Amino acid sequence: MSLVVSSFAAAVLLLLALASPAAAFNITRILGEFPDFSTFNGLLSQTKLxxxxxxxxxxxxxxxxxxxxxxxxxxxxxxxxxVLAVHVVLDYYDTEKLGSMKNRSAVLTTLFQSxxxxxxxxxxxxxxxxxxxxxxMFGSAEPGAPxxxxxxxxVMSRPYNISxxxxxxxxxxPSIGSGDNSKAHAPAPAHAKTPAPAPTPSKSKKPEKEGAPVPAPAPSDDSIADAPADGPDADGPAPADAPADDDDDKSSDDTGDAAGRVVARLGLGIGALLMILLSL
Structure with a gap:
């Protein structure tokens, strides 16, 4: 029984060894049979593609x-x-497979994508x-490419290994030779951000220093327009001092009322104490 199993395993390994070279291909040899593609074939070898x-x-x-x-x-x-890598599609397509597509169109992944x-x-x-x-028809999937x-x-096909x-x-x-596209578009957002912070600190700092809601760019126009209407009330210290005096008066009144309540309570306590002593 062991001899049968070992013989079967050896046969499977032999089949796998024979099948692997058959599945492999050499694109240089294939294109070498067609002189019309000698330039294309030569560039594939030169670029190691x-x-x-x-x-x-x-x-x-x-x-x-x-x-x-x-x-x-x-x-x-x-x-x-x-560019040569763009001409290598990572799947098997022959004329029959391309012609049988229902939507008559597809997006194909190339070796350059990998x-x-x-x-x-x-x-x-x-x-x-x-x-x-x-x-x-074929064309680059880059936006705007025809x-x-x-x-x-x-030219040749070996289903389903190579076509x-x-x-x-x-x-x-169109832009494959223009360098890194992400770097080319990077300066645009950078310039767009720089002018935005400029007006922000100027507006936020001036109201904090002057303490007034009127914007700093036109103080003379606002003061001239408001001066006849406001009169003496335009001065800052006057309204600021008024509530301060009212608070002092209110605090003095509150202390006087508190003192009166304390005296009244003491009087009631003394009177109650005298009534208790008299009752004894």
Missing amino acids: ADEINRRQTITVLAVNNGGMGGITSLPSDVQRK TGQAANRMGFINYTRRATDGVM LMSQMVKS VLEVSSAIVP
């Missing part, structure tokens, strides 16, 4: 022929790698199959 593609189990490559590579070869080398460098939806591709003629690249044909589709032109997100 071919190694990342070969490590994937499921992939779709949107290849551009030599005549349409001017939009990529004119870019700096670091930007070329990013790098963590994508911003503003640069790591996604918009796909749409036109209702008028059925042409399959659908300019159309599918030409299927190579030829597109008419390079898919370049």
Whole structure:
């Protein structure tokens, strides 16, 4: 029984060992069979992007022929790698799968999205199959980017590991070479905040120093307009002293009343004490 189990386990391991190389692919060798993609294939090797593609189990490559590579070869080398990564979709799509989509459109995730460098939806591709003629169009999912690249044909496919589709032109997100988008938009809120605190301290400090509700920018106009109406009451100390005198008078009256009540109570107590003594 143990020999049967061990033989079965060895057979399974052998099948797995044979199956793993069959599932793997080499994008450089695949594109090397088509001279029309020699420039695209060469850039995949130069940017080391071919190694990342070969490590994937499921992939779709949107290849551009030599005549349409001017939009990529004119870019700096670091930007070329990013743009090429946009042409690698992290799923399997062939013409049949794309043509059978119910909504005739989809947002596809690319290899550039997995790098963590994508911003503003640069790591996604918009796909749409036109209702008028059925042409399959591709374009960057970045806001404002047009659908300019159309599918030409299927180059090769190995369901469901790899599919190579030829597109008419390079898919370049508009701001992929402009640096970090988050830093580019950062100064706008910073400048918007700086003028806001400026008027706040000027208004809050002046009323505390002057002690008046009238704003500081126009004291002369307010004093001239209020002077005839207020007359002597305009002086600050006069109304401030008046309530102080009233408080002194009230306090003196209160002390006098308290003293009178004490004397009256003493008189009543003495009278009660005399009546008690007389009764004895």
